[in-house]
Amino acid sequence: MGSINAGLFITLDGVTEAPQTWQGDYFNDEMGAAVGGLMTGNDGMLLGRHTYDEFASFWPHADQADPTTAQMNATLKYVVSTTLEKADWENTTVVSGDIKAELLKLKQDNRLGVTGSATLVRWLLQEKLIDELHLFVHPVAVGAGKRLFEPGEAIPLRLIDSTAFSTGVLHLVYGPVS
Numbered sequence: 001m002g003s004i005n006a007g008l009f010i011t012l013d014g015v016t017e018a019p020q021t022w023q024g025d026y027f028n029d030e031m032g033a034a035v036g037g038l039m040t041g042n043d044g045m046l047l048g049r050h051t052y053d054e055f056a057s058f059w060p061h062a063d064q065a066d067p068t069t070a071q072m073n074a075t076l077k078y079v080v081s082t083t084l085e086k087a088d089w090e091n092t093t094v095v096s097g098d099i100k101a102e103l104l105k106l107k108q109d110n111r112l113g114v115t116g117s118a119t120l121v122r123w124l125l126q127e128k129l130i131d132e133l134h135l136f137v138h139p140v141a142v143g144a145g146k147r148l149f150e151p152g153e154a155i156p157l158r159l160i161d162s163t164a165f166s167t168g169v170l171h172l173v174y175g176p177v178s
Helices: 029-039 049-061 067-074 099-109 118-126
Strands: 003-011 044-048 077-080 092-095 111-115 132-138 157-164 170-176
Touching (some): 003 029, 003 099, 003 118, 044 049, 044 118, 049 067, 049 077, 077 099, 092 099
Parallel strands (some): 003 111, 003 132, 044 077, 044 111, 077 092
Antiparallel strands (some): 132 170
């Protein structure tokens, strides 16, 4: 059986939007190794529509000599969307229709990683499709921005693992409550 594991950068006040504006000096080799570890061994990447649009506008045109560029372009990608009809970025399949059923089929034989895509991650959590949620909690509050959870929303999780990085970032790994 496969799995769906998600990784998000998040602030103390729950903001996941635009980490490039607040992540700054917090990203170091420790975090890079942890993030890289999330991608290692995956059979494919699961993306929400907005993250797909951002990635697809950048990676095909990025420095082709960079190994990260080659990895991002070569990886099998599944974009979850109710509006996108086709995806032009190489190795990309659109997941639509009965999305939960399609993802359950994909999950049977594939290890899928979700990068970014907070709206998709929230939905996957609500549908109990996430096996591991990796949160990289940064020691900063930004006050405004898109948050992982909506006010009043309750999604119980259990802590699987935690690591504190030298920058003060916490890598928290949660799984579903049995």
